[in-house]
Amino acid sequence: MAKSAILKSSIAKKVAMALSGLFLISFLSLHFFINFVSVFSENSFNAMSHFMGYNPLIQFVMQPVLVAGVVFHFVMGFVLELKNRNARPVAYVKFDGAANSSWASRNMIISGLVVLAFLGLHMYDFWFHEMVYKYVESNVIDETRYYDELVAKFESPVRTGLYCVAFVLLALHLWHGFTSSLQSVGFDNKIGKSLHKICYAFAIIVPFGFIFIALFHHFNN
């Protein structure tokens, strides 16, 4: 069978969705770790942020790869959603989805869209500002500005509130997505199944950890 046909198959799409999701999870873990440092050490947070912002490998290799990963995951998500809608042209009059599956698993497109909208705001808040600061205004390098910038962003209760809502939806997205991606790549043996508990723990700890960090800076400063 031609390789191009294999790449277009439903299973190839499913595996691609899973791998891009796992890649984004690895990035999220790193992001969480750095943000969490801001809770107890302003200096370490500044040092780490500066490293991430000025290391050429991260800036010019990892950052584009990350953006590509995000775009791919979302585009593929929409492609699959569309295909799946076409697979049932006449809807059921009565459909009891809750009888056999979780809300999170049935509504990945909703949780995904909320996270996407949040990412738009987040990119505008941090990434866009950072690009202008570094490459347009060509400001002098200031290795200690990051902590203050972070704290300033969490001053507004509206922004902090939006941030928290988005992370609850991210928790739901991960609750299904993490274990689902393992299943998609065919990882369902005993080790795979014991990993499920870690996946569920991650889906709660990381998003709620982000919420904790946001509230911490909002109320502390």
Place this chain on the structure above:
Amino acid sequence: MSAAKNINISLQIWRQKNSKEKGKMETYKLNDVSTASSFLEMLDQLNEQLVNERKEPIAFDHDCREGICGMCSLYINGRAHGPDTGITTCQLHMRMFNDGDTIVIEPWRSAAFPVIKDLIVDRTSFDRIQQAGGFVSVNTSGNTIDANATPVPKDDADKAFEAAACIGCGACVATCKNGSAMLFVGAKVSQYALLPQGRVEATARVLNMVRQMDEEGFGNCTNTGACEIECPKGISLENIARMNREYLSASLK
């Protein structure tokens, strides 16, 4: 078990003359239904009433009426094979319902299962997937080897047997929010992939069956797990993961 009693129910049923015409839900009242009767017997009773009223009876699929053949296929009150697990529609009993209940009955909904009439759908897409690779080629010219002559690890034999329990009813497709057929195809691929006799054609089998599945217009699995819950034969999601592994390794060959 409580004694059988008679109940009066209201039914909302999908009526559609043929594959071309548009269908719609119709409401029927049915009195004196014994809770000891099966769901299909209740439909027989309704059809008798319709015939007596000189109306067209409702067309629905069935054959063995004992959970073996996979012909019955009703979407009842929002669930494939109705409000119970591990059963086919023919194994559903009226004791699951109460006096005064309204029961909604629809056909399987899938682009790959077009409605033929009323509650009957065309499931030949499953046959075409099977024909694409769901078999082992055996030389029948007098040289067949006794299957027991080839040792099979007990664990694999059990798993293959469990996968082979799939009766091809299509409840997995019907219940899946994505209309995906991966549980069915996963079971059919696994049933052979786990056995030495099936390994010979394993590569071509998984590639061809998945290609046919995609061509038929089934949706893409997102691992909601609904199929596993509603499958009358308890086919496990493990079979989908196995199919994914088989497909990945076959595509690298």
